[in-house]
Amino acid sequence: MHLSARACAVLLSLWSSSVRAADGTVTLATGPAAYQQPLPGLTGGDFETFREGAGVFRAAWLKGPSIDTPRFTGLGPLFNRRSCVACHIGNGRGEPPAETSDQTRSLLIRLSLPGADATGGPRAHPAYGDQIQTDAVIGAKPEGRVSFHWVETGVTLGDGTAVLLRRPEIVLRDLAHGPLPAEIQMSARISPAVFGLGLLEGVSGETLTKMAREKKADEVRGRVNMVWDVGRKQAVPGRFGLKANQPTLRQQIAAALAGDMGITSSFLLGDECPAAAKDCREAGSTPEIADADFEALVRYVAGLAPPPPRPRDAVAAVGAKTFADIGCAACHRETLEAQGTVLAAYTDLLLHDMGGDLADGRPDFLASGREWRTPPLWGIGLVGTVNDTAAFLHDGRARTLTEAILWHDGEAKPARDRFARLSKETRDALLAFLGTL
Ligand code: HEC
Numbered sequence: 001m002h003l004s005a006r007a008c009a010v011l012l013s014l015w016s017s018s019v020r021a022a023d024g025t026v027t028l029a030t031g032p033a034a035y036q037q038p039l040p041g042l043t044g045g046d047f048e049t050f051r052e053g054a055g056v057f058r059a060a061w062l063k064g065p066s067i068d069t070p071r072f073t074g075l076g077p078l079f080n081r082r083s084c085v086a087c088h089i090g091n092g093r094g095e096p097p098a099e100t101s102d103q104t105r106s107l108l109i110r111l112s113l114p115g116a117d118a119t120g121g122p123r124a125h126p127a128y129g130d131q132i133q134t135d136a137v138i139g140a141k142p143e144g145r146v147s148f149h150w151v152e153t154g155v156t157l158g159d160g161t162a163v164l165l166r167r168p169e170i171v172l173r174d175l176a177h178g179p180l181p182a183e184i185q186m187s188a189r190i191s192p193a194v195f196g197l198g199l200l201e202g203v204s205g206e207t208l209t210k211m212a213r214e215k216k217a218d219e220v221r222g223r224v225n226m227v228w229d230v231g232r233k234q235a236v237p238g239r240f241g242l243k244a245n246q247p248t249l250r251q252q253i254a255a256a257l258a259g260d261m262g263i264t265s266s267f268l269l270g271d272e273c274p275a276a277a278k279d280c281r282e283a284g285s286t287p288e289i290a291d292a293d294f295e296a297l298v299r300y301v302a303g304l305a306p307p308p309p310r311p312r313d314a315v316a317a318v319g320a321k322t323f324a325d326i327g328c329a330a331c332h333r334e335t336l337e338a339q340g341t342v343l344a345a346y347t348d349l350l351l352h353d354m355g356g357d358l359a360d361g362r363p364d365f366l367a368s369g370r371e372w373r374t375p376p377l378w379g380i381g382l383v384g385t386v387n388d389t390a391a392f393l394h395d396g397r398a399r400t401l402t403e404a405i406l407w408h409d410g411e412a413k414p415a416r417d418r419f420a421r422l423s424k425e426t427r428d429a430l431l432a433f434l435g436t437l
């Protein structure tokens with residue numbers, strides 16, 4: 001796809017290499033705070049709301065009642081973590097447990113029984129709900145403890161380089177309501193980065209459908225998930241969540257508050273939860289987050305800018321060409337249309353069959369147990385700067401970008417095979433290109 005001069009200008013104007021921090025100082029947008037910058041153009045009252053929202057994102061909630069922080073009370077009874085930032089570390093991705101003995105910290109285990117609920121979504125377990133909450137306030141009991149057992153396998157690349165891959169097996173202990181049935185479907189999800197999502201919300205349903213219909217290279221297909229919109233009470237195209245199972249940022253954030261922290265909002269009250277989604281229902285039926293705080297939180301996340309790409313040297317330029325030539329861009333699109341703007345998000349927001357090894361076997365609306373949404377790759381070169389223990393892919397199994405690419409299968413197998421056959425020099429160039437994003 002060729003960009004018009006106007007589209008290029010819009011695209012470039014989205015990024016500036018330095019940013020104004022909350023205290024008015026100007027900093028480089030590529031340091032540890034790279035994922036915390038506001039979109040250029042957020043000024044005045046909008047910038048004030050963004051700052052308020054940043055405080056809500058970082059606040060550690062308490063059960064309450066509390067004299068000193070009454071604003072952030074209402075945690076639980078069941079929860080995973082006390083704050084958004086505890087999982088979205090530095091607004092970036094989370095980290096998987098290193099050892100079998102470690103507790104999960106920025107990871108969720110989603111649960112469901114075969115079949116679908118009344119909205120077409122996953123069918124929750126009657127006692128555990130749709131996610132294992134590993135923590136609880138005093139007087140309540142956590143649903144269980146989660147850790148990973150890592151299973152390692154080796155692969156050899158075309159040039160003889162050996163790479164060790166690891167895959168997690170989920171280990172559950174101390175289950176509060178007894179063992180899970182044999183047919184339970186479990187999916188481990190590591191927290192993704194949360195910047196740039198307001199821009200991605202601007203990609204229209206029509207654009208998604210159009211991209212899904214396009215003829216693409218190799219076996220690449222791409223499907224739109226159709227998911228339940230709580231506000232509109234109908235199925236609409238999904239965009240957020242690792243299986244594109246949430247239609248809007250607002251609903252995604254209300255669900256995070258209810259599911260991950262046990263906090264109700266006027267958007268999602270406990271009694272509006274599906275009958276079987278016990279953890280959601282138990283969050284209560286009066287909003288625990290004030291409407292103004294919820295609004296600020298949504299506008300904060302929507303207002304977070306993707307970091308500006310760094311300049312490409314000659315090697316990274318070769319890598320960019322290789323990325324397109326071997327078929328990576330069929331899914332990680334270099335350009336994405338959003339409300340008259342063109343985004344370099346390196347995603348199509350569509351679902352793709354990624355093969356049996358990445359499959360979680362847990363369908364979510366139209367997404368099958370083998371499908372995942374193409375994750376945006378913008379900002380991926382700064383992952384290590386923001387958090388050097390962060391890991392890649394839906395469950396954090398990949399320690400490096402090379403490992404992440406080598407797990408690609410299904411629709412991405414031809415691209416993966418071409419990557420594995422590259423010379424070391426060209427492979428390094430591709431990685432150097434990813435490093436500039
Ligand atoms: C226990 C860890 C945890 C906590 C706490 C948490 N999240 Fe998340 N978040 C996740 C995971 C895991 C996903 C991926 C969910 C999925 O696909 O099922 C996610 C997904 C998201 C997404 C969608 C990202 C995308 O690319 O589509 C947003 C936005 C988000 N979270 C915001 C928040 C906000 C705001 C809060 C605080 C109210 C929060 N999260 C609290 C773990 C967490």
Ligand code: HEC
Binds near residue numbers: 330375377391415
């Ligand atoms: C058929 C579509 C498709 C193609 C082709 C494809 N990818 Fe992906 N890519 C995905 C999906 C879907 C995921 C997420 C899989 C998961 O989390 O299990 C992903 C994940 C990734 C990740 C990890 C991102 C993260 O946030 O953890 C990287 C890096 C990546 N791809 C790079 C590449 C490169 C380089 C190529 C070309 C060799 C490529 N991809 C080809 C669909 C594709």
